[in-house]
Structure formats: C-alpha cells, structure tokens
Amino acid sequence: MVNAHPMDRQSVCDDYDRARNTFHHLLDGATEADLARRTNGTSWTNRQLLWHMLFGYMIVLRLLVLVRVFGRLPESAGRRFARLLNAATAPFDLVNFLGPVGAAKVYGPQRMGAKFDRVIDALRRKLAAEPESALSRGMHYPVRWDPFFQDFMTRADIYRYPTRHFDFHHRQLTLDEDD
Numbered sequence: 001m002v003n004a005h006p007m008d009r010q011s012v013c014d015d016y017d018r019a020r021n022t023f024h025h026l027l028d029g030a031t032e033a034d035l036a037r038r039t040n041g042t043s044w045t046n047r048q049l050l051w052h053m054l055f056g057y058m059i060v061l062r063l064l065v066l067v068r069v070f071g072r073l074p075e076s077a078g079r080r081f082a083r084l085l086n087a088a089t090a091p092f093d094l095v096n097f098l099g100p101v102g103a104a105k106v107y108g109p110q111r112m113g114a115k116f117d118r119v120i121d122a123l124r125r126k127l128a129a130e131p132e133s134a135l136s137r138g139m140h141y142p143v144r145w146d147p148f149f150q151d152f153m154t155r156a157d158i159y160r161y162p163t164r165h166f167d168f169h170h171r172q173l174t175l176d177e178d179d
Contacts, residue, residue, distance in 0.1 A: 007135050007156040009127055015163040016120045019057075022170065023116050026050065027109040030175050035109070039172045046175050047109075048100040054112055055099065056165035057119045063158050064126065071137030071155070078139040082151075085142035092145055127159055135159075 027050065035047035042049055070078040085092070107115065138154035148164045150157065 006132055007159070012127060012159050012163075013124055015160075016123060019163050019166045020116060020120050023050070023053070023166075024113055026170075026173065026175055027113050030109065034175045037174050039174055041172045042169075043097065044100055045104070046173050048104040049169055049173060050109075050112060051104045051107055052096075052100040053166050053169045054107075054116050054119070055103070056169075057116065057123065057162040060123060060158055060162050061119070061126075063161075064155060067137065067139045067153070067155050067158055068134075070139035071134075075140070082140035082142050086144045089142070089144040092142075096145075123159070123162075130155065 030046065035045065035050075037046050038044075039046055039049045044052065070081065135156040136154055138152055138157065140151055141149040141153050143149050143151055146165070148161055148168070153161070
C-alpha cells in the first residue's frame with residue numbers, strides 16, 4: 001500500500017514540539033498531591049498516566065523496527081502477526097496497566113521530562129532521515145490493543161500515532177482540579 005501524498009514532516013515535528021511543551025508544562029505545574037490524584041476514565045493516577053503518555057512516544061521507536069521488518073514481508077505474514085497479537089489482548093492489557101504503575105515509582109517528574117525530550121529528539125532525527133519511499137511501507141496492527149491502531153498502518157501513520165495517543169490521554173488528566 002502506498003500513500004498518494006508525501007508526508008508533511010514539519011507538521012509531525014510541530015506536533016511533537018507542542019506535546020513536549022505541554023508535557024513539561026504539566027510536569028512543572030504539578031504538585032505531589034496533583035500527581036497522586038486519580039484521572040478521569042482510567043484507573044491510574046496523574047503520575048501513572050503521564051508516564052503512559054511518555055511511553056506512547058517510546059513505543060514508536062520499537063514499532064518503527066517492526067514495520068521495517070513486516071513492511072518487507074508478504075502481507076499475509078503481517079496479518080498473521082496482528083491476529084496473534086490480537087489474541088493476546090488480555091495479557092497485553094494487564095501489562096499495559098501495570099507498566100505505568102511500576103514505572104511511575106521509578107520515573108519522577110524530572111526524569112520523565114528528560115526522557116520525553118530524548119525520545120522526541122530521536123523521533124525527529126529518525127523522521128528526518130526516512131526516505132519518502134519507506135514512509136509508505138506498512139503492516140497490519142492489533143486493533144484491539146489501542147483505539148488509535150488501524151488494521152494497516154504505514155511508517156508515516158506510526159510517526160503520527162504518539163501525538164494522537166498523547167492528546168487523548170491529556171484530556172483524562174486531572175492536574176488542574178482543586179483538591
């Protein structure tokens with residue numbers, strides 16, 4: 001599958017920068033009580049959800065490797081892999097929930113902010129180095145794992161994914177509420 005239009009790389013980078021600025025603003029303005037407060041629509045605290053939002057960018061670095069491999073294989077291989085991952089949704093959901101619970105104990109706000117910066121910088125470098133032809137390669141994804149996963153996603157789609165994920169979860173934070 002090939003994209004008919006070139007990817008607007010600057011727009012993706014602008015979104016990364018907006019998310020980075022928002023993330024730092026959220027971390028800088030949050031007290032310990034704010035970070036310990038429950039979120040809207042999740043079982044996580046604000047601290048745990050912030051880590052999950054960071055992880056959404058971190059995972060893209062691994063997804064890009066997967067799409068590089070599966071984008072060169074027959075489409076049937078990617079379909080089978082996506083079906084296998086969809087079948088493993090229950091264990092994935094458990095790990096997806098517990099990961100931020102544990103990681104938030106290790107990653108304080110300062111460390112989260114520094115990691116966010118490093119990941120954004122890495123994604124920007126990778127995107128700048130991508131040949132246009134590689135951006136149109138893609139693979140099938142486990143649509144049950146994430147509401148932003150589509151059945152088939154290109155590398156260009158994967159570069160756009162983390163900011164959609166970030167914006168969705170940003171609305172669930174309760175950092176600006178009174179105690």
